Amino acid sequence: xxxxxxxxxxxxxxxxxxxxxxxxxxxxxxxxxxxxxxxxxxxxxxxxxxxxxxxxxxxxxxxxxxxxxxxxxxxxxxxxxxxxxxxxxxxxxxxxxxxxxxxxxxxxxxxxxxxxxxxxxxxxxxxxxxxxxxxxxxxxxxxxxxxxxxxxxxxxxxxxxx
Numbered sequence: 832x833x834x835x836x837x838x839x840x841x842x843x844x845x846x847x848x849x850x851x852x853x854x855x856x857x858x859x860x861x862x863x864x865x866x867x868x869x870x871x872x873x874x875x876x877x878x879x880x881x882x883x884x885x886x887x888x889x890x891x892x893x894x895x896x897x898x899x900x901x902x903x904x905x906x907x908x909x910x911x912x913x914x915x916x917x918x919x920x921x922x923x924x925x926x927x928x929x930x931x932x933x934x935x936x937x938x939x940x941x942x943x944x945x946x947x948x949x950x951x952x953x954x955x956x957x958x959x960x961x962x963x964x965x966x967x968x969x970x971x972x973x974x975x976x977x978x979x980x981x982x983x984x985x986x987x988x989x990x991x992x993x
Contacts, residue, residue, distance in 0.1 A: 843929060845936045848889035848905060850881035855902050856891070856919075864922040865956045873954075873979060879917070883907070887916065888940055892929050906933045908940055913949035915988065918957075934964045934988075941990045951986040961986045 848856065856879040860866075866874045883889070888908040894901050904920035915937060920930045941949055952972045953961050962968070966986035974982050 842895045843903065843932060844893045844895070845890050845932065846893060848884045848891045850884055852889075852891055852902065852905075853879055853881045853884060856884075856889070856905055859902065859905065859919050859921060860917070862922070863919055865954055869981075870954070870956075879907075888944075889917075890933070890936060890940070892920075892933055894924075904929045904933055906937050908937055908944075908949075910944055910946070913941065913946045915949055915951045918951075930960060931964055938988065938990050941988070942992065946990055947992065948987055948989050951988065953984045953986055955981065955983060958984045 857877065860877050860879060861874050863874065879889075888910070889905060890908075891905040892903045894903045902921075903924050905917070906915060906919075907917040908914075909916045918930065918933060918937075920933070950969075951961060951966055953966075961984075966988050968984060969987045970985045972983045972985045974980050
């Protein structure tokens with residue numbers, strides 16, 4: 832297997848999440864290395880439940896043979912108001928283009944739903960990622976203790992019509 836930053840050599844399938852994905856998605860959120868240390872409290876009790884999956888447009892990236900059909904990442908698109916609510920990629924496959932693939936998929940889903948711009952309140956360590964995938968910094972979501980005791984960057988994706 833290549834280095835951590837080598838691109839994925841096997842195809843990735845993006846499919847709509849289903850209720851039985853809930854536990855896997857919850858584990859991905861809670862186990863995220865981006866939420867270690869002072870950020871751990873933000874995801875400690877976090878749960879992606881079947882009700883959430885049914886209420887929003889949640890999509891998962893599934894790896895082919897190289898990853899045994901495992902869920903490698905996911906995102907959640909909320910339509911009203913338009914927001915990228917969640918975007919997670921498993922730590923061990925970060926840097927391989929999966930996040931970029933999920934963002935491109937999210938943009939096509941948003942476009943199909945008639946959305947021309949959508950908000951993202953980013954986790955602080957993910958700020959550079961959002962810059963790299965074309966989101967525009969629009970402001971700051973201020974701390975909301977005790978749930979989120981730190982300020983977070985706010986971005987916007989502008990979705991061009993095709």
